[in-house]
Amino acid sequence: MGFEKFGRKSFTGMTKTAKFVDLLQEGKVEGTVCKQCGAKYFPPRADCAACLSKEMDWFEVPKKGKVETFTTAYYAPFGFEKDCPYTMGVVDFGDGTKLFARIAAKPEEVQVGMDVTVRTITYEDGQVSFEMAKA
Amino acid sequence: MEKDVAVIGVGQTYFVRGYEGSIRELAFEAFREAVQDAGITSKDIDASVFCSAPEYDKQRSPAGVLAEYLGLIPQPTFYIETVCSSSSSGVKVAYSMIKAGLHDMVVVLGFQKMSEITSAESQERMGRGADIQWEAPFGTMMPAYYAMYAQAYMAKNGLTHDDMRDVRLKSASYGTVNERAVYRKGVKAEDFDPKNPDAKMAGAVAWPIRVGDACANADGASCIILANKEKAKAFSKKPIWIMGIGAASEAVNMAARPDFSKGLSVGYKAADQAYKMAGITAKDVKVAEVHDCFTIAELMAYEGLGFAPMGEGKQLIREKATYKEGRIPVNVDGGLLSKGHPIGATGGSQIRTIVLQLRGEAGPMQVPGDPDIGLVHNVGGVGLYGNVTIFGR
Ligand SMILES: [Zn+2]
Numbered sequence: 001m002g003f004e005k006f007g008r009k010s011f012t013g014m015t016k017t018a019k020f021v022d023l024l025q026e027g028k029v030e031g032t033v034c035k036q037c038g039a040k041y042f043p044p045r046a047d048c049a050a051c052l053s054k055e056m057d058w059f060e061v062p063k064k065g066k067v068e069t070f071t072t073a074y075y076a077p078f079g080f081e082k083d084c085p086y087t088m089g090v091v092d093f094g095d096g097t098k099l100f101a102r103i104a105a106k107p108e109e110v111q112v113g114m115d116v117t118v119r120t121i122t123y124e125d126g127q128v129s130f131e132m133a134k135a
Numbered sequence: 136m137e138k139d140v141a142v143i144g145v146g147q148t149y150f151v152r153g154y155e156g157s158i159r160e161l162a163f164e165a166f167r168e169a170v171q172d173a174g175i176t177s178k179d180i181d182a183s184v185f186c187s188a189p190e191y192d193k194q195r196s197p198a199g200v201l202a203e204y205l206g207l208i209p210q211p212t213f214y215i216e217t218v219c220s221s222s223s224s225g226v227k228v229a230y231s232m233i234k235a236g237l238h239d240m241v242v243v244l245g246f247q248k249m250s251e252i253t254s255a256e257s258q259e260r261m262g263r264g265a266d267i268q269w270e271a272p273f274g275t276m277m278p279a280y281y282a283m284y285a286q287a288y289m290a291k292n293g294l295t296h297d298d299m300r301d302v303r304l305k306s307a308s309y310g311t312v313n314e315r316a317v318y319r320k321g322v323k324a325e326d327f328d329p330k331n332p333d334a335k336m337a338g339a340v341a342w343p344i345r346v347g348d349a350c351a352n353a354d355g356a357s358c359i360i361l362a363n364k365e366k367a368k369a370f371s372k373k374p375i376w377i378m379g380i381g382a383a384s385e386a387v388n389m390a391a392r393p394d395f396s397k398g399l400s401v402g403y404k405a406a407d408q409a410y411k412m413a414g415i416t417a418k419d420v421k422v423a424e425v426h427d428c429f430t431i432a433e434l435m436a437y438e439g440l441g442f443a444p445m446g447e448g449k450q451l452i453r454e455k456a457t458y459k460e461g462r463i464p465v466n467v468d469g470g471l472l473s474k475g476h477p478i479g480a481t482g483g484s485q486i487r488t489i490v491l492q493l494r495g496e497a498g499p500m501q502v503p504g505d506p507d508i509g510l511v512h513n514v515g516g517v518g519l520y521g522n523v524t525i526f527g528r
């Protein structure tokens with residue numbers, strides 16, 4: 001329970017990684033790291049694909065990275081229309097971790113290679129998420 | 136090359152918007168054509184594989200229903216799904232069934248009736264072919280994903296909007312001569328010009344992807360009949376042999392993807408396997424069908440298949456090397472962009488085009504020079520799945 005609060009609109013109710021939402025509410029964006037083999041995952045996973053361990057810890061993702069690529073949606077699926085246009089992209093932290101999220105900036109301000117920070121966001125309807133902003 | 140498994144019959148419906156019939160009737164049209172093309176009867180077929188993307192189907196578990204309608208019971212039948220690459224995955228499975236000696240002749244039928252849901256619903260469902268837990272909550276959809284690849288190519292490889300436009304112009308020039316294509320109108324450069332108030336292709340969908348960079352939804356079915364060596368030689372005057380098959384998968388989440396400016400990993404990984412199995416290189420391919428769901432996807436495929444070095448796919452379209460008369464003709468049936476993309480039917484339709492090319496029966500789309508080796512590149516999702524299949528005479 002709890003995962004329906006993730007993002008603008010969630011398509012998943014139950015997951016063992018629902019603590020991710022609690023962490024977002026505390027202002028933290030965290031992935032999981034395997035206690036047995038040290039494999040790091042973002043988005044977080046409850047289970048390790050590398051060694052099949054189910055013992056995972058949480059770790060905070062780096063705060064600063066660079067935009068690897070992005071797009072601006074001028075046409076949206078059901079439930080997202082009123083947000084248009086909105087920009088989404090991939091940030092590369094340079095340590096093997098990447099993250100996909102919306103970018104809080106005007107489309108014309110965003111560029112590949114741009115420095116960004118990652119932060120949590122609470123929408124007016126109580127949904128919680130994370131986004132990138134210009135560093 | 137080992138001549139073990141051949142395509143002996145191909146069929147395809149017209150790709151249309153709003154097919155006036157059920158999926159059974161749609162499947163029947165492609166099946167009938169393939170059976171007649173092969174010169175066999177339904178009784179000669181000893182197993183069937185059906186392929187579609189199930190989110191468009193109202194019928195649950197369609198294989199049994201369709202097998203009955205096509206007169207293929209009590210032979211075994213089942214269903215294969217890898218979204219947009221479902222029917223080339225079906226061909227890989229059927230190849231394996233024959234190669235294993237379990238069956239002599241297997242039919243692969245791909246179908247999709249996309250028109251039962253609206254375009255917006257269709258976009259949303261296609262978005263859910265990606266990561267619904269971690270990405271769909273941001274408002275993703277298919278064009279947005281491919282747009283991120285296009286953006287990386289523009290930033291790092293010098294790709295321009297005009298290059299993407301030129302892929303569409305090529306595709307449209309062949310769509311006009313393919314009577315089975317859904318989009319048969321010509322497209323001109325000014326249709327992409329944002330300064331032209333009537334530019335129907337210029338509107339932003341998911342920047343940098345514009346309306347004209349995206350393929351058309353369509354209803355359609357395709358049918359491929361595969362046979363072992365003995366049956367192929369007994370029934371077919373022009374069997375087209377499967378020389379190589381490669382298939383790969385990739386992480387669904389964009390955060391787990393390798394460098395976006397190198398294209399879809401499933402493309403180059405599947406290609407490497409297929410070339411190795413066939414014992415050929417990219418230079419030996421005389422005609423290709425690649426998965427151009429968006430213009431950027433065709434440009435990425437040029438590189439993944441080795442037709443151009445990494446980052447240099449744009450040169451092929453600039454030099455018109457992928458036109459019918461060029462060094463390596465690609466998508467001379469209009470591709471997904473103009474022929475249309477009825478998800479489950481697409482791979483089979485691409486295979487049909489290559490089979491007709493190698494037989495010299497492609498009519499106004501025939502590539503000159505009597506091509507003897509052809510390649511099909513079919514991608515599922517945003518490079519979630521990829522199949523490369525090589526055919527020879
Ligand atoms: Zn582990």
